[in-house]
Amino acid sequence: MIRFLILSGYFELMMYLQVSGKLDQYINVHYRYLIFLTMFLSLLLALVQLKIWAGSEKQQEHAHHDGHDHGLTKPYQRAIAYLLLVLPLVVGTLFPTISLDTTIVEAKGFSFPVSKESVGDPEMNTQYLKPDTSIYYNKSDYNDQMAQLMKKYEADQKLEITDENYLEVMELIYNYPNSFVGKKISFNGFVYEANKNNQKYDFLFRFGIIHCVADSGVFGLMTKLPDSMTVKNNQWLHVEGTITLDFFEPFDRQIPSVEVSSAQTVDAPKNQYVYRAF
DSSP, rough: HHHHHHHHHHHHHHHHHHTTTTGTBOGGGGGHHHHHHHHHHHHHHHHHHHHHTTTHHHHHHHHHHHOOOOOOOOOHHHHHHHHHHHHHHHHHSSOOOOOOOOOOHHEEEEEOOOOOOSSSSSSOOEEEESSGGGGSEEEEEEEEEHHHTTTTTOOOOOEEEOOTTTHHHHHHHHHHHHHTTTOOOEEEEEEEEETTTEEEEEEEEEEEEEGGGGOOOEEOOOOOOOOOOOOTTOOOEEEEEEEEEEEEGGGTEEEEEEEEEEEEEOOOSOOEEEEEOO
């Protein structure tokens, strides 16, 4: 019966995340089909366990007669196994999901992610500024994919960044900054103001998920806002401007930025995450 309850709990948890809309905060929405597969398998296995439990008395009597034990027979073994199975349900049910904001950036700072070739399951670290999908490919395949993706945007003189293309465009801008200098750009994001070496730098960010929350990060561009405009952290803006390269002293290098021609305050979107399409 305990196994049935645990498996049905997984089915109910997946259903709850789907119906409540909180699933988007855990995985890339393009992998939603995996959740439906998990729901189906959990329900199927739960029904199997229910059938097994219904005939358990007969099975236990048979076990006593033939003198054999099957599975985990000691109480502490079963307790540990059940605890491990229940733990994800407890975390998913009782621990609230939270909306990310600039505090995560302030706590960890930000830097360019280190590109490395994918070898098995790479260790996931929080990414900043540039979405880096190179960890999922070998170097040749990654370069081919970026070159193919570049063909979608290289002829455009104005980049309209949406929730759907946000991460792929940001990755291209950081990979090929010189190809985008001088082009117009418009996008939404929240303000993060960095104070480094007595100098102020404004960034416009979005939180993004590449595959799942393990490789999530905060991505965007440095912005040069009009002098007359006063902003604060976590304020959402829609900006339009021109892509430039500017020296960012903390990195001791030039990074892509936006010379903002117009900016206006907007409401935060219902889902503040963006996702990488593959």
